[in-house]
Amino acid sequence: MTYLRATDPFPLEAADHNKLHEFYARLAAGRLSTTRCTVCERTAWPPRGFCGECAADTFEWVDLPPVGTIHAFTVQDTGLPAGFDGPRVFAIVKVGGHRVFAVVRDADPAAVSIGQRVRLAPLRVADDPKGTPRYLPAFVVDAA
Numbered sequence: 001m002t003y004l005r006a007t008d009p010f011p012l013e014a015a016d017h018n019k020l021h022e023f024y025a026r027l028a029a030g031r032l033s034t035t036r037c038t039v040c041e042r043t044a045w046p047p048r049g050f051c052g053e054c055a056a057d058t059f060e061w062v063d064l065p066p067v068g069t070i071h072a073f074t075v076q077d078t079g080l081p082a083g084f085d086g087p088r089v090f091a092i093v094k095v096g097g098h099r100v101f102a103v104v105r106d107a108d109p110a111a112v113s114i115g116q117r118v119r120l121a122p123l124r125v126a127d128d129p130k131g132t133p134r135y136l137p138a139f140v141v142d143a144a
């Protein structure tokens, strides 16, 4: 079957197409990671193949903490794609000095609040054309 690239809502994540593919491999293993410039040592979010600060193009991978706090959030009640249960909570999560846009899974919208502690829980989405599982960054409210 031909891979219909134009209809894929997600970025091309395979090593053949994307030098940042390591992000997805680590996410599948339950780790949220990003790039750190090997010249000025700044971390970026989202991961970048070159440094936005010093323009170097060498980087290494670093893990961000598995917990963060909700900086802002919104609730989507309608217009969700088929197969997605609503309502769905989307949040900007402060984690490791960065602000990460992500889904908050299994959340009661009425119980979500700014400053709430959340824990990384990557969300499995449709497999890639080769059948490899894919994940998006997501969190759950941390009960602890």
Ligand SMILES: [Zn+2]
Pocket (backbone or CB within 6 Å): 037, 038, 039, 040, 041, 042, 051, 052, 053, 054, 055, 056
């Ligand atoms: Zn740099």
